[in-house]
Amino acid sequence: MDIAERAVPPRVVVAERAAAEAAFKKSCIPQVGRLLSLAAAAKPGGIIAESGTGAGVGTAWLHSGLGADARLVTVERDEDPARRAAGVFVDDMPVSVLTGDWRLLEQHAPFDVFFCDGGGKRDDPQRAVELIAPGGLLILDDFTPSPDWPPRFVGEVDELRLFYLTHPALRATGILTTPSSSAVIAARCP
Template sequence: MFGDNSSAAPAAWTLIQARTAAMGFEMPSEVDTGALLRLLAAAKPGGRLLELGTGTGLATAWLLSGLDASACLISVDVDPMVQGVARDALTDARVRFILADGLDYIRAQAPASFDLIFADAWPGKYEALDETLALLKRGGLYVIDDMLPQPNWPEGHQVRVDALVSRLEAHPDLVVTRLAWASGLIVAARR
């Protein structure tokens, strides 16, 4: 059926999805988000990509499926248990898993050092936004999801989402597109 991206899921995705469900992880990336990430990763040949919030690796698998042989992905998470699912399932030399606080990792990186950043955690999205955006190269892409109301949102979260969207759209160095796709995405390109 048109619009069904699950048939294009990477081989490791099914295993990761089963382990994610078994452990009761409630913040997985959706299939359609993954399909878009694969496309965007493919548009960055030889690129250096950053994923903030590995989770169990569902989005990581999609990003890897879009990378060419000379590209690399760094995936950062603070939770060893959930990231362990990704480490076990994704044995690919193009990915490096970092177990660290996202804020510490962001602050240790050189400006303009990434071609694509998928911020799927508070650090890089609701915390240290300007520092994260400074890591994008010219033409680099910044991607976030969960912009539409989600059942796991904390009380009052809509205000944070609205403020984030406003900040991104007002940023003079970004071209921003809102997508009512999957959980609600924003894709921004650095001018």
């Protein structure tokens, strides 16, 4: 069996179907999804947040690791994918799908896990870091592998990645998610 054929949680399947119906192409890949599930499971009573819901695939992966006392909040600025994602979680009280700008998340901070995948990641990375609780985890995907230090993207220093990897309030590292993609995972220092 190919690793891509490993069973995925049922709600992820529902969200992937919603993404396909919406022709939404930017959902996270399963390798990132499993990292999201792991992170959520590490914070069983935590507040789990996502900026950029898309059609709910990443949300569904976070949900798959959600502890009984945890809450999950996600925000999407575009109404159509937000509505579709809300439909995936319509029967699930600890999940809130907000429609609007990512700053709507602030009222739910600090976060024990923050999958920063829409607003914040590029436009206000400092604020994204500030919203994480001490000991909380930050996950950012859609980077490319870079064996160099400092990390590079198409030959130039990747300043955004460098910001996260060297932020004094974080302990961060880059991990390969596939041979051609990578993610940054970080813990906020207590």
